[in-house]
Amino acid sequence: MATDWNAVTDEDFRQAFAGLVEDCCPADLRFMRKQRPTFDEVAVFYHGLAERGWLAPTWPVEHGGMGLSPAKHMIYVEEWGRLGCPRIPDHGIGLVGPLLIEHGTQAQKAHFLPRILSGEHVWCQGYSEPNAGSDLASLCTAAVRDGDTFVVNGQKIWTTLAHCANWIFMLVRTSRDEAVRQKGITVLLVDMTTPGVGVRPIANLRGETDFCEVFFDDVRVPVDNVVGAIDQGWTVAKSVLGHERIFLGAPTRPEIAFERLEKLARARGAFDDPAFLSRHARLRLDLYDLGSAFERYARIVREGGELGADVSMLKIFTTELYQRITEETLALAGEDARLFDDIAIGNDHVDAMNLFLDARAPAIFGGSNEIQRNILAKAVLRLPG
Amino acid sequence: MATDWNAVTDEDFRQAFAGLVEDCCPADLRFMRKQRPTFDEVAVFYHGLAERGWLAPTWPVEHGGMGLSPAKHMIYVEEWGRLGCPRIPDHGIGLVGPLLIEHGTQAQKAHFLPRILSGEHVWCQGYSEPNAGSDLASLCTAAVRDGDTFVVNGQKIWTTLAHCANWIFMLVRTSRDEAVRQKGITVLLVDMTTPGVGVRPIANLRGETDFCEVFFDDVRVPVDNVVGAIDQGWTVAKSVLGHERIFLGAPTRPEIAFERLEKLARARGAFDDPAFLSRHARLRLDLYDLGSAFERYARIVREGGELGADVSMLKIFTTELYQRITEETLALAGEDARLFDDIAIGNDHVDAMNLFLDARAPAIFGGSNEIQRNILAKAVLRLPG
Amino acid sequence: MPELRFDDPDGTLAMLRDSVAALAGRHPGAASLRARRGEARDTDRALWTAMAEAGWTGLLLPETIGGSGLGVREQAILSEALGRALLCEPVAGSAVFLSCVLAGAPAGDERDRLAAGFVDGSRIIAPAWRGGKVTARETADGFLLSGAHGHVDQAASATDFAVLADTGNGPAMFSVPADSDGVTVDLQRSVDGAMIGTVRLDNCAVAASGMIVTPDGCEAVLDRAIAATRLALAAELAGIASQAVQDTIDYTKTRIQFGKPIASFQAIQHRLVDMWSDAEFAVAAVSNAVEEAEAGEGRRTALAVLAAKARAGDAAVSICRRAVHLHGAMGFTDECDIGLYLKRAISLNAMLGQPEELRLAFVKLERAA
């Protein structure tokens, strides 16, 4: 009989998590520089979590998950970050699983869910296209019905870790007839070993290859691999955006950056400079107040409420604060701001440039901050056309 | 025989100006707190300038002006500000005169120009309307032809010093037939003592009444008072926007505000605080660099060139810098920032709130900074619709 | 729109909000401000009395000495609502401060006399305790006070002053009737329309019983009073911030230029979103400080209060600045209320520490640990 983790006290739950990390997350995987390690790099931790039943915190127990309440899930995510666990390729756990659990057939669930837990299937997400980024509804990768299969042609881009995934869940256009562009989109699960699938990694500003282009050239996919109804993919895909949206607004990255800023400031004696103290205080208070604002939304999640569109304000604030902190760190670095390599401080070092460059990304991905502001203007402030 | 001021050296010209100010601008009119004194308050200076032939710097000599080149005119404006001369009601000199000289009939010139110089006619400008501000072309104050007169009905607003003017030059709608809204607008000169003209002063944030609403209720105006062609008023009014546009971008107001900031900073010992020094240095450099940018455009004017739309960047920068300096001054004032009255410093004082509130205006008037950015986007960066 | 949200099991908070709205209906804040300003008065006596009668001035005062005995949560809700309604009497700066002083004062006839008059509105007791220096010299039958304090609200209308003075053995608070010999008041115009005073004392005799808070414990009382005042100011500023956002949304939705409401232009929309977000952050900071304060005094609460006042002050002033700008020429007129919100925000933001000072205090306190 599995433990009912929701019945455990928060403190005990935290301790259990810490013990688990101690057991199955090797030291060299903790506090990794790399934002998006590949599956192989973190496989030992992935399998360790799976073996202990901790891999899928929000999945129902019947499917091999922990069935955590949102409140416990928030602690799970918090401890994950606090203990410096590496990001694992989590599209299977975080997106495909919930998608199938809500919309999948019995056969789909029985086939795919265990293979996610075992690590046999490593998933990536094919949403964006070269001409469908902010305007996702304009996607045009086509899936044309041919008997029991769809024939897929087109291209996806910004597909995180596609080069180490073997399955992709994607949005494809199955109809062009509808007036509303969101109609006519379908969610499709595609085996990336199918002939006609090509992957090209794209290097980012940090010199890493987190994301890829994925090409589809007459790729034949069984119609059984559709999730939910054909042409209803927009609704299906949106339905799994639950309380997890709050994590886009978590203060984690600015906190990491702030720790680095303080480390460099101590090394450079900047705390003796009132001008630096003044700028430092502003950033510190921004971080503190972000915590207060995050807590207001976290409480809604913990109490089982629904998040509104207004939660986007956290995403804007945290991503822009992350940028500002890393900019201040470069300013503090003096001529060492020229270094791509980490800045040495005695035997330690500060990855000032690494974080500065990384901070360019979150303001763009997951819906650019301009799109977030557009949404807030419409959905929250109810501004006209 | 009048002096040819353009032939005089810059230095001599400056000295002549200084002597003139010494002669005819009483000390209590210098460095006035009030931004827009009324005609009566500064009449002695107005008449003094007129008597000495210095009232209309850019008018041709034949019309009683000084016929200054743009280069000399820039010095004139510079010295005016440097010596703390008060703003005089200058719509007659600055706008009506050039308008008539370029587009007026001989009769109009003969009638109106001397009366501007004598101060008999004090002019105000009727462009904006309650629903035509940024979108000036939507103005709807109507002038309907009735034989040799126009019958004017409607309302103007933000009419500076209308309550101490006796003539208004205004844009009226004379036709609604045209597809392009700018067509069908006419420039009309209206005697404000005509029956049906009403004026209501509007207090501003500083508690002063610089501007007014002006109401027109069946006001009968001779057709002879049209300037230029009927329905061509948009073109006529625009044509007199010459090199004077550069003055919207002059660093004058931020310079005044910066002087006040430094005065308060000295009194409060803020120059001993490196955090203040850092913020002060940023503002100082903004002011210095505004000077460099202004100089690039001033050179174009001095060399007789035409200003492009790009000069608007100066207006945006100087008005926003003016705001930032006054905000820093309030921050420095501590709890004295509560005072509407000036802040006492020994026997002296700093009008921190006065300038802070005044700084709200220039970012709005003369084309809001949003409109300026729209214009730059279109006319300079050639961005698409 | 941004608004404090707390559990409200018995409906006290909703009732407080409703009663502020009702008073504002009878006694609109902007009209009161303009009238007071036009007549160069330091208070709207009718409004102040109504507030006292509603129990708002003594909200934090213990019931044992006649107050409402409510807590920081209720005070925050009240102050937020006052900010929104632009009801500008000095509830935070005077009533909250004084309530804390009286609550912290040892039992005594003078304390009870002041509390009674304060609670029923029959006395106006103006705290005079900063922006200057007053010394108290002990005499045979009391004290002689000399010196001055500035930033005194209701200074001309006050029946009594609560004066902080240095006794030589530390600071103490004294009750000084306004008509005492040696008391003079100088007035200046404040930006939010009330006259504010500097109170000067020239060998002003105070009976021994007039020392309502003795040096023993005075600093602790002051600390608590300052924190409570700052929190109330923060809540009022958050209310101002939220209302200014709301007013600006309303205005820009109805202001038509180029054939459509200016609120439909993307540059304006994004500005409004940022203003709204700033107001939400202000409310969140106040909310956090209220919760910390309810959990007890101490360092965490001190930090949270500093953060809340800094955040709400910055938010209110910068939102109102942008709000005035988005009201266009109309925003630059005195007729439009948005300018009054800006002025009120500046005034409250300037009280008891501007944001920069509070942020530095926060970091210093945090790093001292």
Next chain:
Amino acid sequence: MPELRFDDPDGTLAMLRDSVAALAGRHPGAASLRARRGEARDTDRALWTAMAEAGWTGLLLPETIGGSGLGVREQAILSEALGRALLCEPVAGSAVFLSCVLAGAPAGDERDRLAAGFVDGSRIIAPAWRGGKVTARETADGFLLSGAHGHVDQAASATDFAVLADTGNGPAMFSVPADSDGVTVDLQRSVDGAMIGTVRLDNCAVAASGMIVTPDGCEAVLDRAIAATRLALAAELAGIASQAVQDTIDYTKTRIQFGKPIASFQAIQHRLVDMWSDAEFAVAAVSNAVEEAEAGEGRRTALAVLAAKARAGDAAVSICRRAVHLHGAMGFTDECDIGLYLKRAISLNAMLGQPEELRLAFVKLERAA
């Protein structure tokens, strides 16, 4: 687009711009940067030689010692064009600095030997003079140098170093062949793709003739070299800023979302206008510094150079940051040149004083008067 404008009666400036464009056509900056980075090299030798042959490295060097003998105006035009074209060899940090050092050095064989090799590109002479400390101890037949300097461009490829060392009687510059005993070089990756070095000297023997600038006058030579280098860096940064604006306009005009180019959205348009304006201000500041420098040395010029480097550095970095953002996900890729502009801007902005430091120096100098 923003661009330096000066009188150009004989067409020298136009010719300079054209020749940079021509070289960039044959030898594109971004490709050179990527290749250099991929192979962990510290310079693109072919590019550097081409620059030397075009007379750009010795542009400011007097004709008497083989240079082009041109002035700050020509250097600014060249550096601006190099910035625009992303031609990243260290013209400002090495060539301009060294030209000033050689121009200020007393006549001598060693000076002439260095100048000749420098001008024809046969020698790479890397200034090593900051970010560390080197001392020179006098011996019977010369000096022994010990210590280290950082931030050395072309450190691995250098044939010679121009080393600043403290002699005990003040600083002096020494010519140190790179293959001298006791010289070692550590390399790190710089953000703009070249390796940069720390040069360590361990009792490195230098002949007496190797002291190319003596303590008498060394500080004046350094001051001039630093000012000229800062001005060239400012011009290059202004060029980067302008090109980043141009690239972003071009990209946003062709990037279609929601059925229209994103450059047609008002929020994007206003952002682009602000970026353009920032670039114009950077150009104006550089222009002002060039004119002050042409009018003579002294305090006015010193101020103008500090302002120009601060303004252009801030503008370039912040414009490129916004430019990367406006390129969306594409901007976060290494394939898109805009990220290289950002990295180059960061690198040049960090050299010889970040903006805050320069602003403080400006105000200090101005207030000292």
